[in-house]
Amino acid sequence: MDVHTLAFEWTDTNKHWLLEVPIRIAAYIAVALIARYVLHRMIDRAASRSRKTRGTSDQASVNKPPLLRHLRDRAPLSVAGIKSAERRQQRAQTIGSVLKSTVSIVMLIWLMLSILNVVGVNIAPFIASAGVVGLAIGFGAQNLVRDFVTGVFMLLEDQYGVGDNVDLGEAVGEVESVGLRITTVRDIDGTLWYVRNGEIARVGNMSQDYAVARVELPVALTADVARAESVAVEAAEEALEDPELAAKVLGKPEMLGVQEVSPDLLTLRMTIKTRPNAQWSVQRRLRREILRAYDENGIDLPIRQGRVYAVGDE
Template structure:
């Protein structure tokens, strides 16, 4: 009884291809099976390793470039932010650097994720091609899975995209005083999915970016301190206006209040009349975020000046109750 060998006595035809792996392996080993399988055993694994090595190298270089573009020292603006519009008020002082660093870090994180997805995605497709797999069904299946995930995670995608545009457009940043609808307060951090802010009571609010339909930012450009001063009926409005103008002029020359004023206070005069009394209004343009401190300081000075001039508050003074 004789055994039949899986290979014929004839060597594989590929050994005649000059420079082929098959020819090289056959010359070294004179083994027909190894020569015929050289493409699968050596050539394809080496090409796959080269694809992976090149993918990791490209990803490493791209991430290093992104890191260099997002790093800023001191007052230096990161290179990545220079082409983008920046609305950070200089009144924030040290927070400006922190705001820039966080914004650059967030944009850099997005770019790194995109680079990793593109590089490894392309490498995965090339490796599948080296293995001889038909890519059409795989691409179709990936598309169906992507659509299903998109529907299932649409809120997450919505939050993420909203966060990306908020960071790119610099709608707000660390240190800004904002009103985002569900909550208002000072921004502590801006993420791609959630914005964190703290209100005047110290409560920390986590607001999903996709749920923010409008943003009122009180820390960009300038702010206006509006003072509505109530006075009693029968008050000489012209006299009250003179007192407001005098106090505003004095405040514009007194530090540190004068540092917050961008323009001299403007007396608008009588604002409204109610059953309780009259309201006189004065406005002043101030640095962003300093309107509330300016209102408190000016209101204290104005009320003291009104009292000194004999201008009564609405309905007169509240008298303490008589004893029994």
């Protein structure tokens, strides 16, 4: 056997496959990893809490992630306090995780197509087939896509957050977790509802900005309405002297007057502006104090009218 046949021939083809291709693939991998790292770092910094700048008097700027700086907050810090800051942080982290996943997927697709192009594979059919496959997946997983898109817009618009009391249709209660596909709600009976975001047609949030405590007061038809109204207002104002109750209230009690008249009673309505999620405790406290005041001032409560039959001998 000729010795020259065993020698390695350094041709252009060998140079291409042994030097140029590995170097270009390594360069693409390095660029993808560096770009992914930089973009993830930028997203993490945008989703983290920012300190209040010197000379800034806006309290809402405290601990507000830069990612949410240009997005609307429906629960101001001045009303919701620490819970609002936690809600903002969770909202920013969720949006940041979506952006990081999107960046990773885009960089992975770019890297795969670049490597295929380096090794000489025609990537045009792959791009065309990817569009067809994506369309087929979109039709097959349209509910999943709808849940995901709805969850993203829900986070961007800050429709509700953890700790809010919401009405999502059949599920009414306190939000325990908010995800891109599923929202969990704990109702008053302790049942945990798993609600797909794409199935939420409307949201009633009872915990944003402020709430209104509505107190319905039934009194007898023979009662002095004007006196019953004044006694109720005085009782409510006395109850608000309690610091614990006053901390939950944002306004003064307002007597709206007679709300309903029936053959057995008439109903007075009183409202008062409260902090979020405090309307129910304020209602219960005011009802107790007003009932006590009615009893002390001789305001008659309604008695159901009807006939009484005696059962006995003829």
